[in-house]
Amino acid sequence: MTNNKLAVLIDSDNAQAAIAQELLNEVARYGTATVKRAYGDWTTTNLSGWKETLHSLAIQPIQQFRFTVGKNATDSALIIDAMDLLHSGGVDGFCLVSSDSDFTRLATRIREAGLAVYGFGERKTPKPFVAACDKFIFTEILRTSSPEKVQPEPTQESLHTILVPAIAAAAREDGWAALSAVGNLATKSHPSFDSRNYGCQKLSELIRKQKFLDTKSVASSDGSPNVHYYVRVKET
Template identity: 35%
Template sequence: MNNESRVAVLVDCDNTNPGAVEFALLNVARFGRVVVRRGYGNHGTLTNKWRETLVSLAFTPCLQFQYAAGKNTADMALALDALEILFDQRADCFFLVTSDSDFVYLCRKLHERGASVYIVGEAKTPDALRNASDQFFEWLPTPLVTESSAQNATPRPKGEPPVVRRRPRFVSDAVALLASDSPEGKVHVSMLGQYLRRTRPEFTPAGFGYTGLLDMLKAYDLLSLKKEEGGHYTVRPANGQPPTGESVSK
């Protein structure tokens, strides 16, 4: 029987940056399987800057018209849907992507019913909302790549064959993230594989030139593999240093 937590990710699009959503999904994957993905906002929000994000990340857009100036009906819809999802037993873990303190009371009600509540917000998120969650994840905007820096990138010489074997950074980042949650500072390779499939459904070691995940991890200089009693493998950042990812030739 699968005891995996079922997670609902509810996004307050009127009060959140689209860049925070992918960051939220990377953290969600540590807690369970996402069964509900919804983004709430008014017409101007959902049809402009949020449209591409919701479509590409497979979120259901929940459009709420403003019936009076200055009245935000999207917050009410998000709160009601969260309680409905809980009462229908569709999810037992909630990730709210918002920086709005209006959701403090919703967090309390979800907790009273036994649900876990996590908040993903920006630096402006009030302490009241941070403290109302089981854990708060602060999203920091990533600096944009400027045109000048892009022009300074070293181009690949013409006629050079494509690199077959690669060490993508997101694999080493996942090891560092999961190992930081473990008292031993390491993660089971099987758990790492499950996390990678959740965060990147298209991921396969073969796509990067390897026969399997274990073979792939052996290519990382700053990752340390160990065969434990029972035959399973664990992996950790080597020497406590943050691992890096880079391309390697075959």
């Protein structure tokens, strides 16, 4: 976990309370959730599942009445608060929890200011919102202890498109690339890239399964038990 201070802003109309704990566990991988807010009209019954969750996880409910049918006031309230937090300088990044494309411009604006944006949403989340984030996590993989395959079974073509350019960009003269660098580059070009989408807990596990790649591990030279992993495209 890093020391980054993160604002977790939840669109309760487009997020499930059942995965709230798992969501915060995932957020902890990227920093500390110093702000936790959930937006919605808490006078309605459709958010009843959130109410107990809010208290147990110390998430602050932000009330936003629906003044007009068909207009999403919740989105506007979340965006206004996000901009206030952005200009206050009190956080290092944002976690936007929604499957709604309305937050695409918000994500790009935050990134323009130099802060990180982590998106969380269901597999149905529109691609523009996914692409606008530094990292996007499909919430389906948070629902169980075992990763759920939320994409079709990975093919050589699909992963080839993601991994080969990343390996080429990170490779040394001998063709080997540090796995950590490959993972970072793959995420930068494809924000939703995550080994758990393919049923693998770790990137190294996913890489080893790909027939078009070679892998090797090298013990740390400083005497520590750490092992460094490398990958390269197989010669044809």
